[in-house]
Each structure stands twice: as structure tokens, then as C-alpha cells.
Amino acid sequence: MRVFLDIDGVLLGADPDKPQRAALALHALEFLEFVVARAEVRWLSPLHSGDAAAATEHLVRHARMSDRERLMGLAAKVRAAKFGADRTTALPADGAFVWLDDGPSAVEMASLKQRGWLDRWLWVDTREEPEDLLRARQWLEKRLR
Numbered sequence: 001m002r003v004f005l006d007i008d009g010v011l012l013g014a015d016p017d018k019p020q021r022a023a024l025a026l027h028a029l030e031f032l033e034f035v036v037a038r039a040e041v042r043w044l045s046p047l048h049s050g051d052a053a054a055a056t057e058h059l060v061r062h063a064r065m066s067d068r069e070r071l072m073g074l075a076a077k078v079r080a081a082k083f084g085a086d087r088t089t090a091l092p093a094d095g096a097f098v099w100l101d102d103g104p105s106a107v108e109m110a111s112l113k114q115r116g117w118l119d120r121w122l123w124v125d126t127r128e129e130p131e132d133l134l135r136a137r138q139w140l141e142k143r144l145r
């Protein structure tokens, strides 16, 4: 089973002190730790196609100093998916995956629907729901068993 993770709006939420700024979401480290121990994890982050180093840098830049070492260690276990405008082209054809994202595009939603894959996508939005990674973890626990 592969787990595809978006970054902005999922692992990065809003900074509680400056909501227009991004910050590592609550529970993000524990969540990543959980998921890299149980699945093959891929970034599916719109601005980081095929570039795990850039994805990691983006993530780490918004984390507190005290979280950075642990975060880099976890991010090193994640590879970057490669895609064009439609990220669903990076999803495995056998359907053995789940995808956590706050906002697939209309085209991506249509593609999931057409292939009968809507149930493999979980809406997670840590800007709207700061505790959302706890719910995401519970959802994943059922899927990764």
C-alpha cells in the first residue's frame, strides 16, 4: 500500500499566531512517524513534482528549530511522486494507495471518480481543522491493517 501525502494544508497548517503564515500542523511528526513505519510514502505536493529535496526543504522551513532534526529524519524516508498538471497520473494503476489532500483540483476529482477511486482519497485540512491529523491517523489505521 502506498500513501500519497500533500504538504500544504495537510502537514503544514496555519500558524496560530499569524494565520496567514504556514506552520507544521499539530501532530505532524507523530503522524509522519506512524505512516513511514507502515507504508511506502510519497509526496504528492503540487509544487514539488519529482523533487523530494525541495519538498523536504519547504516542510522544514516552516517547522520550529526544535522539530527540524526529527522532521528531516522522517522526510528522508519519503520519495516524491512525479506528475504533470493532473497529479492523479502518479497514482498506481492497481489502486493500491490512499491519498491525503486538502484540495484536489476539479480535474483530479473527476479522474478519481471516473476510476472509482474516490474512497481512496481522504480530505484533510489542517488550516480549517487544526487537529485533523489525528482523524487522518485513525482513518489510516483501518486502511493499513
Ligand SMILES: [Mg+2]
Pocket (backbone or CB within 6 Å): 006, 007, 008, 009, 010, 101, 102, 103
Ligand atoms: Mg494542499
